[in-house]
Amino acid sequence: MNLPKSASVVIVGGGISGCAIAWNLANRGVKDIVVLEKDTLANGSTGRCGAGIRMQWGAEKNCRLAQFSVNFFENANDILAYERDIEFEQSGYLIIAANEAEAQQFRKNVALQNSLGIPSVFLSPEEATAIVPYINATQFVAATFCQKDGHLNPFHTTDAFAIAAERLGVRIFKHTEVTGIEVKNNRIESVDTTGGRIATHIVVNAAGGWSKAIGKMAGVDVPVYVQRHQILVTEPLEPILGPMVMGFSYNIYIQQVPHGSIIMGRSDHTEPRDFRTTSGWKFIEEMTKTCGTLLPYLRTAKILRQWAGHYCMTEDAQPIYGPVPEVEGMYLACGFSGHGFMLAPATAELISEMILGEPLTIDVSDLDIGRFKRRELVREQSVV
């Protein structure tokens, strides 16, 4: 398959965001869309992520973005006419508060979430043990729970968007790397790739960890950095965990996938800011210590393997959405800081609306690239 000479929109990045944006635009009738992926689909952060989705956020915007995405995922197999299954399991998220200060914040979070129609509840440790039976209730002071949160298969979900997009005429080029972006009079003219040049006036930068490099090709400084995040997976076990368990002070998220394996991860902000995806001892020691304290019965579960992927971080751990002032035609959908997978349906909706000049379903005008220069950062406390 040869690259076309021109395209109405070129989307850089074949992860969940790029594929979802491509489908969304095509579904609105846009023709001649091209997706460029330097490796294989979902090879970057998407295919390495914890694949959870929660509506339990502390900032209203994040609640709304996640709520939109949950509603989409609930019907995604039908909407995308996917022959397989994205495996969306709404087994809930139990989020634990390690101290009174966190519990206070959680009370506010639940009040906000409930006001938006998100069915979360505030629980005592005893009530939490009714949902996750083997959790060590002495290790937290309160918890919140939302049954509608859950997790899904990141490979199938990306596949579902990609197949649906191609059915609508989108052309996806794998193993095709962007090598340059031509800008004339502050407007994008074309994209150079390892497979040739494509003339276009619109580029969507959904390149995850590589979005900074893509921005630079057009002379745009995208204020993101890349950091390794590690995960491990155990042998498959009978269903014993129930919902995703998450703690911010504890720095842990842990879930049991339908196959039976238990997946767990945590963050380490001392990690160097580079593209390494190796696995390390420090992670496995800290992870097993935390997990063994909170869920002691998992101490005997055998670890099969660990892996790593990137968080594409911004200063306020919020995504960057929308056009850039310096270069006409470049739209950013990056800097998701670990939440790009769960937000993808909302991302796709909003970026499509921006490109087509339609009113935004959710007002994300304050998540623009300009907020960093204006020093108007968006604060969200509830992140791992």
Next chain:
Amino acid sequence: MENRRITDHPILDFSEGEVIPFTFDGKPMEGRSGDTIASALHANGVKVLGYHFKTKRPRGFYCAIGNCSSCLMVVNGQSNVRTCTEPLLPGMKVETQIDRGVPDDV
């Protein structure tokens, strides 16, 4: 059952050690000192060690080095024991595993 004990091997030497009694799914069996659980079962003619939790297809002795999960069994009530590398001890209660198993305390 027929005796399938390996006595002749191009690299390894096997000594006829002391008899170690154990049970397999309730049936009394005998192994020898130096046996792993799986080698003792093999010597006793047991070929099916477990069943895949989803397909329910039988699983047998395969990699023999603790890698492949084909020999996972329930030993003294503990599931997911890699019987090909776990030494046989007197009185062990070895059972066929039919599900994914659970951690010890559950």
